[in-house]
Amino acid sequence: MFDITRETQEEIDNARDVENLKKVEAALFIAGKFLSAQELVALTDLNPILLNQALQALQEKYNDGSAVEVVNKGDLWKMDVKNEYMDIVNRLASGSEEFSKAEQETLAVIAHKNPITQSKIVQMRGNKSYDHIKKFLSLGLVKG
Template structure:
């Protein structure tokens, strides 16, 4: 068999496609943000090949007008469903149509006041909040750390991924409240 430029190009294209499928499979199965180091160790590819593969995957999804996209945040990448489909995905992921209004309110208080004692949540929301907290822990949306006879509740990394919130260190409502309190 004679090796020609066309044959070499076909081999290169085939290898690029294989690399792209490998990176895509890693994103699909991981379900979380991955660093370049994660991608290198999982794929055994170099960073340039991985970056090229990520760009090709993005182009492929855009060209196909896919409901899936590759999201980049702080040099971390993740395969995710586009924002416009998050509502239906959240319904499926929670195993219910959506969080009940009471559950939403409980989670909102935890998100706003964290870290917060579970006993305070129960005082604010009533005994049904025990079930809410249990559900949120099962869904990995919050973390509970034992302190005395109660738990200290905080949001988990999964909360930020689940609700597609990018800046976990900033709560603008808390800042407004703090500045309002300082003025009084």
């Protein structure tokens, strides 16, 4: 039988923390609206203390180097595009150009993972994303 050392226990705890973070991140990303802490507890099956730790970690993660942020208003939480990038969102929302579901998903990946290389996008979304990126460049939604 194996002995669980302190280092092994720390690795297990870190893996759980990462998994908890991913659950909360996924819930906020897909919701597109404010969710209460109670709703997040129900969605992620995390206790309130672990949920709070994950939310704080996500705020730190998205604080710098991302076009996305985790917004907190009282007991409500939401993942949203930072104000300085709202012009892009507004152009997308009010433009006459329609996007396929695949194009919307590619654009969401770009916004979520920004900055990201074209090769990473293609690796994640497939060869069709070359066409998506070309379209986004022509519309001024992304920079090359």
